[in-house]
Amino acid sequence: LDSLLQETNMMQRMRCLSFHKTSVQRISVRMNHSKRRKVFRSESRDIYHNLAIEHYIFDTFSPQDEILMLWQNNPCVVVGRHQNPWAEANIPFLRQNNINLARRNSGGGAVYHDPGNLNITFVANKDTYNRRRNLEFICSTLNTLGIDTEINDRDDILLAGKKVSGTAAKLTRDKSYHHCTLLVNADRKNLSNALKNPYAESIHTN
8 A cells, every 4th residue: 555655646645434343544635726646445355335335436426536456355256247147156155165256336346355465446526437547556566676577458457477366347428437456465276266167168148
C-alpha cells in the first residue's frame, strides 16, 4: 500500500470511514476543481462485504472521481457475471473446505482469492477508462520493488512468463470499473483444487 501511495503522491489527507461492519481506510486528495482522486483500503476479509463496498463506491461516487480500491479476502472463489459456478468451480471441494463462493458484476473468468492475493479496483469516468494504463501502473509499482513484470495481449500481468494477474471490467453509460487480482503468496494447492472441476465437461449451460 505504501508503495502505491508514494507512486501516486496521494498521501496528503487520511481519515477513516465506517461501512456497515466493515472498516475502510480512505486517503483522498483534491487534484483540481473538477476531479478528485482517492485510495480506499478495505480492512474486511469478507468477499461479500468487499464486493458490496466495491459496488457502493462504483454506484454512488461522481463520474469525475478517480478511485483506487485495495482489498483482500479469506479463501473464496469468485465467478464472472455470466458464468455457471458448477462448471467453473469444484463445488464439493469448496463445501468441504469452507471456501465461499460469490458472483461479481463484471465478466471474465472464475478466480480464487485468499489473503495471499491482492485485489485492485480502478473506478473512473467511462471516457477515461484505460485498462492498459491501469496495468502499467501496477507493473511500474512492482518494478520499483525489484519485481520485473510485463503485460501480454490478453491484459494479463506476467512474471517470468507466468500469469500472476487476471483482469475484468464493467462499463455503464458514464462510469467504469476495472479490477484485477495480483498473486502474492496464495495457497496454490487450494487455488488449483478450487478451480479444477472434474465434471466440468459433462455440465452444459444454456
